[in-house]
Amino acid sequence: MNPIPKPSVIVMIGASGSGKSTLARTWPADYRLGLDSYRWVVSGEAGDQEATADAVFVLTAVLERRLARGLTCVVDATHTGIEVRRRAIEIAHAHQLPAAAVVLTTPLPQCLDRNSRRPDNRRVPDEEVRRQHQQISLARPGLHSEGFDHVVTDTRLMRMRLLLQRAVDRVHADHQVEGDHTEHARRVLARRFFGEDLAETFHWTQLRPNHDPVGALAVGGDEITLAYRTWFPDPMDWGFEAQVPCLGGCSGPAWVPVRGPMDLLAVYDDDFPEDVVRCERCTAGATVREAV
Ligand SMILES: [Zn+2]
Structure with missing residues (x-):
């Protein structure tokens, strides 16, 4: 009561x-x-x-x-x-x-x-x-x-029930995101991963059928390209990758997993561990996709 x-x-x-x-x-x-x-x-x-x-x-x-x-x-x-x-x-x-x-x-x-x-x-x-x-x-x-x-x-x-209910509602909303590919769901996804402020600077740039959606964080002259990877069978393993130059020196796009703002900062500062980089063209770096 x-x-x-x-x-x-x-x-x-x-x-x-x-x-x-x-x-x-x-x-x-x-x-x-x-x-x-x-x-x-x-x-x-x-x-x-x-x-x-x-x-x-x-x-x-x-x-x-x-x-x-x-x-x-x-x-x-x-x-x-x-x-x-x-x-x-x-x-x-x-x-x-x-x-x-x-x-x-x-x-x-x-x-x-x-x-x-x-x-x-x-x-x-x-x-x-x-x-x-x-x-x-x-x-x-x-x-x-x-x-x-x-x-x-x-x-x-x-008040506990209200707090729990709100948490449950949020989990439901998050679950909808996994299977839902609407613009709104993608927006929620970006907010959940990057927080309110960063999500404001994020927009999806490529949404093609049968391809992972690609977007960009852009502020002023700075930009980080991000792809949302959905190739793992368990949606819990889905997540963003940020595009970086290939460490092997080829012109192909390479990617590193980003789990939150700290990883994005490392990408921006060029300060990420080399062994997590995966190039699309050459064999430089880890081959995450082949492991699936
Ligand atoms: Zn390469």
Whole structure:
């Protein structure tokens, strides 16, 4: 059962390291307004405390614009201070939407432990985590009287199924790609292999029947040609190869397998292991295809 109505403003309340962002990730990405993300947006550093005021300014602007459209928002910040919480409630009510407090009940030692495992620029001093945890414990009984329409603890939120369902949906989408040769499926394929940004620079250039599809990553004057190999019987083994000059010095196209951005960088830098190169014309390099 999900006690939080939709749409609403979901206000996460929890110390650093309490798992707010992990829980927030169970909502769709556009719902999530994370203070750390906006610190990063305005300053380039998610942990830059001096950027907090500017980050709050941008977060609030996005929150208001979404609420004006009647869209649910999950505000991912510590919300330890009563003034900050009151402000969130006011904004929700100004848009005739309920404000729901989601209180993280993670014990202090666990918060401290998680916090200690963060990178330097994201770590909060232990004293600060202790202070946050205590402030929230003290505030908890009074959240209803502060004006929250709903107060729930993380332990009452059944969010796991939603997260699992989304993962299952993604697997289904990926499986469709294996047998599906539509433009959309190929686009999904490129995104899955190279990530959002690289996929934006990728386009298919040769789609001929009975030939592996060929495409190119192009930015400015740089270009890497890629072919998607489907000659292995098990679709799990299908994957991209990048075109490189033949090491044997012939004019034929040679190929190296690329499994992700790191391999592409190696291709761009001319820094890939020679034994994985396969030339189409001469016998230089590995003969992957003959092994099939
Ligand atoms: Zn060759």
